[in-house]
Amino acid sequence: MDWGSYLPMILKGAGVTMTITLASIVVGTLLAFFFGILRVEGGRVLSTIALCYTELFRGTSLLVQLFWFYYALPLVGLSFEPITTGILVLAAHAGGYGAEIVRGALSSVSTQQLEAARALNFNRFQTLFRISLPQAIVEMMPAFGNLAIETLKLSSLVSLISIADLTFTAQSIRNLTLDSASIYSVTLICYFAMSLVLMIAIRIIEHFVRRGDVFPRSAHS
Amino acid sequence: MMYGYEWDTTTWLTYTISILPIILIGLTVTLKAAAAGFAVALVLGLVFALLRRSRLKVISWTTAVVVEFLRDTPLLVQLFFLYYVLPNFGIVLPAFLTGAIALGLQYAAYTSEVYRGGIEAVHRGQWEAATALNLTRMQTYRDIIIPQAVPRIVPAMGNYMVAMIKETPVLSVITVLEMMGLANMIGERTFEYLVPLTLVGLIFLLLTLICSAGLHRLQKALPKAGIPMR
Numbered sequence: 001m002d003w004g005s006y007l008p009m010i011l012k013g014a015g016v017t018m019t020i021t022l023a024s025i026v027v028g029t030l031l032a033f034f035f036g037i038l039r040v041e042g043g044r045v046l047s048t049i050a051l052c053y054t055e056l057f058r059g060t061s062l063l064v065q066l067f068w069f070y071y072a073l074p075l076v077g078l079s080f081e082p083i084t085t086g087i088l089v090l091a092a093h094a095g096g097y098g099a100e101i102v103r104g105a106l107s108s109v110s111t112q113q114l115e116a117a118r119a120l121n122f123n124r125f126q127t128l129f130r131i132s133l134p135q136a137i138v139e140m141m142p143a144f145g146n147l148a149i150e151t152l153k154l155s156s157l158v159s160l161i162s163i164a165d166l167t168f169t170a171q172s173i174r175n176l177t178l179d180s181a182s183i184y185s186v187t188l189i190c191y192f193a194m195s196l197v198l199m200i201a202i203r204i205i206e207h208f209v210r211r212g213d214v215f216p217r218s219a220h221s
Numbered sequence: 222m223m224y225g226y227e228w229d230t231t232t233w234l235t236y237t238i239s240i241l242p243i244i245l246i247g248l249t250v251t252l253k254a255a256a257a258g259f260a261v262a263l264v265l266g267l268v269f270a271l272l273r274r275s276r277l278k279v280i281s282w283t284t285a286v287v288v289e290f291l292r293d294t295p296l297l298v299q300l301f302f303l304y305y306v307l308p309n310f311g312i313v314l315p316a317f318l319t320g321a322i323a324l325g326l327q328y329a330a331y332t333s334e335v336y337r338g339g340i341e342a343v344h345r346g347q348w349e350a351a352t353a354l355n356l357t358r359m360q361t362y363r364d365i366i367i368p369q370a371v372p373r374i375v376p377a378m379g380n381y382m383v384a385m386i387k388e389t390p391v392l393s394v395i396t397v398l399e400m401m402g403l404a405n406m407i408g409e410r411t412f413e414y415l416v417p418l419t420l421v422g423l424i425f426l427l428l429t430l431i432c433s434a435g436l437h438r439l440q441k442a443l444p445k446a447g448i449p450m451r
Contacts, residue, residue: 055426058429059426060387060429061388061389061390061422061425062387063390063391063401064390064404064418064422064425067401067405068415068422071408071414071418072415072418075415149292153294153296156295156297157295157391159297160297160394167295167298170298171301180301180309184301184306185302188290188294188302191294192293192294195293195294196293
C-alpha cells in the first residue's frame with residue numbers, strides 16, 4: 001500500500017474528527033451546565049423541561065438522533081452543512097449525559113455549605129456560583145473526562161451522514177485499495193492516539209481546576 | 222424481506238401503523254444482538270478481569286493495554302475491522318455474529334473494570350478470614366468473594382446493558398437489519414424518513430425506560446450483604 005499518498009488523507013480526516021470532537025465537547029459542556037443547573041435550581045417547570053431533555057437524549061440511540069436531525073432539520077427550513085448537524089447532535093447527546101453529571105455533583109455538595117452560605121446572607125446566585133459550583137466542578141472532572149473520550153469515539157458515527165472524518169476517510173481508502181487490515185489498524189491506532197492526547201489534556205485542565213479550588217478537599221467530603 | 226409490503230403514507234398515523242410490523246421484526250433483531258453481545262461481554266469481561274489479577278506481570282500488563290485499546294477506540298471502526306479483516310484470515314462469520322462479537326469486545330473492556338471493582342471492593346478482612354479458616358482459593362471465591370461482589374456488580378452491569386441496547390443501531394452498517402437499518406430502508410423507499418426514525422427513537426426510549434425501571438427493582442431486591450450461593 002502506498003502510504004505516501006494516503007497518509008495526508010488520513011491526517012486530514014483525523015483533523016476533522018478532532019475538530020468535531022472538540023466543538024462538540026465545548027458546546028456539550030455548555031448545554032450540560034445549563035440543563036444541569038436547571039435540574040437543580042430551576043422551579044418545577046424548568047427542571048421538568050431539563051429532565052425531558054436529558055431523558056430524550058440519553059434514552060434514544062445516538063445514531064437514530066443523527067439520522068433524525070439530518071432528515072428533520074431541512075423540513076423545518078434549517079439546512080446546515082452536515083458537519084454542523086453532526087456537531088450539534090453530538091453536543092446535545094454529550095450535553096444530556098453531562099447534565100446528569102452536573103446535577104449529581106451539585107446535589108452532592110454538603111448541606112452545611114449551603115446553610116453556611118445562607119447564614120452569610122448569600123443570595124441564590126452567589127450561593128450557586130461562589131459556593132456550590134466551585135466545589136462541584138472538582139467532583140465533575142473525572143466524569144467529564146470519560147464523557148470527552150466517549151464523545152471522541154461516538155464522533156466516528158458522523159461518517160454515516162457523509163462527513164469526511166477519519167472513519168469516512170478510512171472507508172474511502174479501503175474502497176480504493178481493498179487493503180482492509182492495514183488501513184483499519186492505522187485508523188484504530190489514530191483514534192487511540194487521539195484518546196491519549198485528549199486524556200492528557202483533561203488531566204491538565206483537571207490540575208488547573210483543582211488549583212483554583214478555594215476549599216481544601218476535606219471540607220466537602 | 223420488504224417486497225410485497227405496501228405502505229400507506231397518506232397520514233403519519235396510517236404510515237406508522239403500516240410499518241409497525243416490520244419495525245417490530247427489527248426490534249427482535251436489536252434485542253437478540255444486544256443479548257448476544259452482552260453474553261460475550263459478561264464472559265470476556267470476567268476473563269479480562271481475572272487476567273488483570275494474574276501474578277505474572279507480562280499477562281496483567283498485556284491485558285491492561287488490550288482493555289485500554291478496546292475502550293479508547295470507536296465501536297464503528299472495530300466493527301469494520303472485524304467485518305473486513307477477519308475474512309482475510311479465513312474466518313467468515315455471519316454479519317450478526319460479527320456484530321455481536323464487536324459489541325461484546327467493546328463492552329468487555331467496560332465490564333472487566335466492573336468485575337475488578339466489585340472484587341476489590343470486598344473487604345480485605347474477608348480474604349484474611351477465609352485464609353484463617355483454611356479455605357482453598359476456589360472455596361474463597363465461590364463462598365466468600367463472589368456472593369458479596371455480585372450485589373455491587375449488578376447495577377453497573379445493568380447500566381452497560383442498557384447502553385449496549387442503544388449502540389446496536391451501529392450494526393446496521395454491516396448489513397445487520399435491526400430496527401434502525403430497517404427504518405432507513407423504509408425511508409429510502411418512501412422518501413419519508415421522519416416517521417420511521419421517530420418510531421424507532423420512541424421504541425428505544427420506551428426500551429431504556431423499562432430497562433431502567435426493571436434494574437431499579439432488581440437493585441432493591443438484591444440483599445446488600447451478599448447473595449447466598451447455596
